[in-house]
Amino acid sequence: MAYSEKVIDHYENPRNVGGFDKNDPSIATGMVGAPACGDVMKLQLKIGATGIIEDAKFKTYGCGSAIASSSLVTEWVKGKSIDDAVKISNTDIAEELALPPVKIHCSILAEDAIKAAVEDYKKKHL
């Protein structure tokens, strides 16, 4: 299967790989996995006092599309409010990366990672 140029670019030069201290109160951690392919994704957001995402890092074990999807969302969420970040949908991601139908679940994984991270942040700041 041929990957799109954008997928290859993110795969070869992934943005924002790494992590933050998950116990830091300003850090939100989203862990998600895709049973279909066994991919595991960790997305961490550094969120400022006003609810703006200041930084994002990811670590993904999976195929090129899963890595590209998570790399892309770390770029997209920076500067967004958490309310706007959860509006990023898997179709936005799949469209940007020109993912074929069999790889749509990778974009679903990235969307759910944002949601899980925001959920984690809200739990920390009840």
Next chain:
Amino acid sequence: MNYFALFNLTPSFEIDKAGLAATYQQLQKLTHPDKFATASERDKLIALQKNAQVNDGYQVLKTPLSRAEHMLELRGVELQHEQKTMQDGAFLMQQMEWREQLDDAQHADDPLSALESLDEDVAADIKRLLSELGALLEQSDDESNENAANLVRKLKFLFKLRHEIELKEDALSDF
């Protein structure tokens, strides 16, 4: 398609492997295209379809994980692997750690034994989950079915990981 019925078995997670293999040989012979060389085109086609079902059924039934998935399908449980993401934090954290260990293993002093010890841990977890799965599948209420589906999802991560460990081991032994 109920593959248990095709193999004349009662749906169950525990199966008689030797019996399954023997029935498979029998059904294979009965439906083999060679037997239908002089039959009508219609009978040839039917035999070919049956033969394909027998092969698919054997593949599904002989492996514990796909056998469990098939049992759940027959009970009307939608597994939705494509749509449903796993969100169990503790389980995923463990998966992350194991995958990090897998990456680190090749830089260890003795990569093969590092891989072996990781493989043992993963294999032990697979064994534990398969036995839980077997117990759950003996029930058939909605809650047990949902818990069984969840275990099937978890096992998919573990089998994938085990496969990746094997690939690394093969690559290392290729010298």
